[in-house]
Amino acid sequence: DDPAQFNDEPRGIVVDALGNVYDAGYSETEDGSVYSVLKYEAPLLGFNRTTIAFAQTQVGCRKDDTLIVRNPSGTNILEVSSLVATDQNFTVSPATFNVSARDSVRVAVRFAPLSAGLKSGWLVVNHNGLSTPDSVQVTGSGTGSGTAILVDATHVPGWRLYAQPVTVACPMVIPYSYAFAGGYFRSDTLVTGRGYWTKLADPQMHFTGF
Numbered sequence: 384d385d386p387a388q389f390n391d392e393p394r395g396i397v398v399d400a401l402g403n404v405y406d407a408g409y410s411e412t413e414d415g416s417v418y419s420v421l422k423y424e425a426p427l428l429g430f431n432r433t434t435i436a437f438a439q440t441q442v443g444c445r446k447d448d449t450l451i452v453r454n455p456s457g458t459n460i461l462e463v464s465s466l467v468a469t470d471q472n473f474t475v476s477p478a479t480f481n482v483s484a485r486d487s488v489r490v491a492v493r494f495a496p497l498s499a500g501l502k503s504g505w506l507v508v509n510h511n512g513l514s515t516p517d518s519v520q521v522t523g524s525g526t527g528s529g530t531a532i533l534v535d536a537t538h539v540p541g542w543r544l545y546a547q548p549v550t551v552a553c554p555m556v557i558p559y560s561y562a563f564a565g566g567y568f569r570s571d572t573l574v575t576g577r578g579y580w581t582k583l584a585d586p587q588m589h590f591t592g593f
Contacts, residue, residue: 426461426484426512429453430519435506437494437523443531443552443592445495450475450506450519452490454482462511463488470504471533472496473521474589495591496525497533527552534590542582547573549592557581 431451440446454461461482466475474493482488496502506519534548547555554572560579562570573579575592 425456426454426459426510427456428461428482428508428510428512428514428517429455430517432519434520434522435492437521439524439526440494440496441552442496442499442525442527442529445493445553445555445591446523448492448494450490450492451487452480452482452508453487454484456484458484460484463508464511465509466490466506468504468506468521470502470521472502472523472525473504473506474587475506476585476587478587492521493589494521494523495531495533495589496523497531497591498529499525499527529593531591531593536588536590538583538586538588540583540586542580544578544580545588546578547575547590547592549590550575551590551592555590 430453435448435450437446437448452461452463452466463480463482466478466480468475472494474495476491476493477488480488492506494502501522501524503520503522506521508517508519509515510517531552532549536545538545551573556571557573557579558571559569560571560573560581561567562574562577562579567580570577570579
C-alpha cells in the first residue's frame with residue numbers, strides 16, 4: 384500500500400504566562416484528520432533569596448555568602464550568559480554557567496569593601512528565559528579608615544604560580560596552596576610577597592588590600 388498522503392496546516396502559536404509555547408496544528412490524511420498541540424516549555428529562573436545583606440566588614444577584609452540559582456523547568460536548560468555585580472565592592476563566581484532542568488547552581492558572592500560606609504548594588508543575571516534580566520540586591524557596610532585597592536586577575540584553570548599583590552588587613556586563605564622553602568609545603572594562609580602554587584578550578588582571583 385502507498386503511504387497515506389497528508390497536508391499539514393498550522394493553526395496558531397500561543398505563549399502562556401509562564402513562557403510555555405504551544406504550537407497548534409492540523410493534519411489531514413487519507414486515514415482521517417488529526418489535531419495536535421506541541422508544548423515547548425521555556426526555561427525558568429529562580430533564586431533562594433532576592434536580597435543578600437552582609438554584616439559590617441573591615442576595609443581590606445571580606446565576607447562570603449552563597450546565592451542559589453534554580454531552574455524549575457521540567458525540560459529545558461537555563462543558560463546564564465552573564466552574572467555581574469553593579470558595584471565593585473561585590474564579586475561573584477562563576478559568572479557564566481548552565482542549570483539543568485529541575486536543578487540548581489551555587490554562586491559564591493563576596494563582599495570586600497574598598498572604603499568605609501554603606502555599599503549597595505545589584506547582581507544582574509542575563510539568561511535565555513523570558514524574565515531576563517533578573518537581579519538580586521546586595522548590601523554591606525565597610526568599617527575602618529583608609530581606602531583599599533582591588534586587584535582582579537584572570538588565569539587559565541590548572542596549576543598556577545601566583546603571589547598576593549597587596550598587604551591585607553585580614554589573612555587571605557586559598558585552600559591547597561603550596562609554598563617553597565627548601566621543599567614544597569602546604570600553606571593555605573597567604574603571606575604578601577611569597578609565591579604559591581595552586582590548582583585553580585575558578586580562573587578568577589580577587590585581592591583586596593593596601
